[in-house]
Amino acid sequence: MSDTRIIKKRYIFMTVVFVGLALLLVILPKKHASNELKPEQLLQEINDNTRYLSTDEVADKIIKADRYFRLIDVRTPNDYKEFHLKGAINIPLDSLLNKDESGNYINADILNQDLYINVLYSNGTVYANQAWIILRRLNYKNNYVMKGGLNRWIETVIRPVRPPQTASRKEFDIYKFRKAASMYFGGGTVAVPAAEDNAPVPVIKKKASGNEEEGGC
Amino acid sequence: MGPLFNAGEPWGLVTALVIGIAFGYILESAGFSSSRKLAGIFYGYDFVVLQVFFTAAITAALGLVFFDYFGWLDLSAIWVNRFYVGSTIVGGAIMGLGFIIGGFCPGTSACAAAIGKIDAMLFLGGFIIGVIIFDAFYPLYEGFYKADNLGPVKIYESLGMDREVFLLIFVVFAIFAFWATAVIQKKVSEKSNKY
Amino acid sequence: MEEVKIQNPPKKYMNPYLAGVLLGIVIILSFYFTREGLGASGAFKRGVAKVEQIIIPSHVESEKSAFYHYVKNGKDPLDNRLVYMIIGVFIGGFLSGAINNRLKLKLEHSPKITSKKRAIAAVIGGALFGIGSAFGRGCTSGAGLDGMAVLATSGFVVVAMIFGAGYIFAWFFRKLWI
Structure with missing residues (x-):
């Protein structure tokens, strides 16, 4: 009888310790750890291509007037004045980290939030990618990159090329969508932006590590 | 600040061996080398699996967060399994079926085989057959296997909760489960004693 | 002397909560020292990959194999911490069995079914x-236990599915156990 009582006492002790420790964590002030992303994690995120949206996806969002979708033009104000996508906000790459008098990033309101999906674009992919990497380093979320930039936008959405007769049905569907999008955006009338960073995006080799793909077990 | 070694380094391999010995020793000592004891959780006569499993989980989860709090371990640097929605769900269900038929899981079968349980050795043989089958037909379901990768998401992020609050709920839930299973186990054993 | 030893009855199992706390500490140490948690199934997959590498290298060294990344660039699939860990599990299990008088070659089964079954x-x-x-990218320990320890969503999903499916199918296979 007393044996079971001792065991019971032990279990009550165990319960108190566990719940106490968990409560302690809730009560303890949060450690204000540096928010910056670790280089290792940044590399990993650079390697997986989830940040990209295709020009077709962007066109679709604009046409559907998605309220929570926002375009960020990272080119110079001059380029922006010449041509930009409908509704885009201009945040030039070199002013990305500008601060106000009290030392806060002035663009943080736009770029560090969780309501909108921000899509960064430049003429090609390189500058938008650079901006994205800086934003990720600051651990800002919900920022994406339009793959191929305005150059691909022109190629695919504004002046889509008819696929050959032998192409699959899917390709024709894409073409049809693009044709309609082209009408929507007033195809053909825009000036082609000067190719600034049209060079192919360097492919970063995936970390050659079996561990990464396999994990714990 | 931890983690001290990368898993591939020689010292990482040595620690893995030592940790494996501790792992195997604890599993065997807790009775995980007996398939009938393990299967008890599904029929209410023995909940040792749940008790050990969840105690280990809350201990480790609490400990890791405390290690993070004191700055001993960088939680963003440790490995977190990726969540591939479909593959994880289907994989878990197949494992559940395998558990109820075979009575072991790989870790427990290894330490059961080490003390001479023939059924555990057969289970391991079957396990290897299963792995070969998976590999042989891999192209058929490669797409499914790699689909919907949500990355290393954390449960409190998925639920939109504070990490600490989730942990508290998890601990309370686990202790409630311990209490409930103790009651069930008592009832089931009383019932089977009658016959 | 020897005979007396054999006749010693097996000792009682450890208190499950004590075992759980110890296991939790081992998991913490594993993450602290090696960045990763426990694991069992990975070693067997790597073993299979190794045999395939010797017997049918054309299969495993192509994209058609699930284990391609184990052998890519001439890597040895067995050169991995999980292999060392499973060796440790065998040693640890054997030690515990020896200390607690549980070493015995036998096929354990419910009295209602035959050994063959x-x-x-x-x-x-x-x-x-x-x-x-x-499919689950790890077993009960590597995906489930480690996953819950680091509060990964995948870990909780795997555990829920294993035990959920276990309970659903338990009724159909009750004859195997009770």
Whole structure:
């Protein structure tokens, strides 16, 4: 009888310790750890291509007037004045980290939030990618990159090329969508932006590590 | 600040061996080398699996967060399994079926085989057959296997909760489960004693 | 002397909560020292990959194999911490069995079924577990326990599915156990 009582006492002790420790964590002030992303994690995120949206996806969002979708033009104000996508906000790459008098990033309101999906674009992919990497380093979320930039936008959405007769049905569907999008955006009338960073995006080799793909077990 | 070694380094391999010995020793000592004891959780006569499993989980989860709090371990640097929605769900269900038929899981079968349980050795043989089958037909379901990768998401992020609050709920839930299973186990054993 | 020893009855199992706390500490140490947690199934997958590398290298060294990344660039699939860990598990299990007088060659089964039936069930269950742990990217320890320890969503989902499916199918296979 007393044996079971001792065991019971032990279990009550165990319960108190566990719940106490968990409560302690809730009560303890949060450690204000540096928010910056670790280089290792940044590399990993650079390697997986989830940040990209295709020009077709962007066109679709604009046409559907998605309220929570926002375009960020990272080119110079001059380029922006010449041509930009409908509704885009201009945040030039070199002013990305500008601060106000009290030392806060002035663009943080736009770029560090969780309501909108921000899509960064430049003429090609390189500058938008650079901006994205800086934003990720600051651990800002919900920022994406339009793959191929305005150059691909022109190629695919504004002046889509008819696929050959032998192409699959899917390709024709894409073409049809693009044709309609082209009408929507007033195809053909825009000036082609000067190719600034049209060079192919360097492919970063995936970390050659079996561990990464396999994990714990 | 931890983690001290990368898993591939020689010292990482040595620690893995030592940790494996501790792992195997604890599993065997807790009775995980007996398939009938393990299967008890599904029929209410023995909940040792749940008790050990969840105690280990809350201990480790609490400990890791405390290690993070004191700055001993960088939680963003440790490995977190990726969540591939479909593959994880289907994989878990197949494992559940395998558990109820075979009575072991790989870790427990290894330490059961080490003390001479023939059924555990057969289970391991079957396990290897299963792995070969998976590999042989891999192209058929490669797409499914790699689909919907949500990355290393954390449960409190998925639920939109504070990490600490989730942990508290998890601990309370686990202790409630311990209490409930103790009651069930008592009832089931009383019932089977009658016959 | 020797005979007396054999006749010693097996000792009682450890208190499950004590075992759980110790296991939790081992998991913490594993993450602290090696960046990763526990694991069992990975070693067997790597073993299979190794044999395939010797027998049918054309298969495993192509994209058609699930284990391509184990052998890519001439890597040795066995050169991995999980292999060392499973060796440790065997040693640790044996040590505990020796200390607690539980070393005995036997096929454990419910008195209501034959040894043969239990043997077949063990092989089938093992095969299912092999397939399942490949899809789940880890087994009960590597995906479930580690996952819950680091509060990963995948860990909680795997555990819920393993035990959920176990309870659903338990009724159909009750004759195997009770």
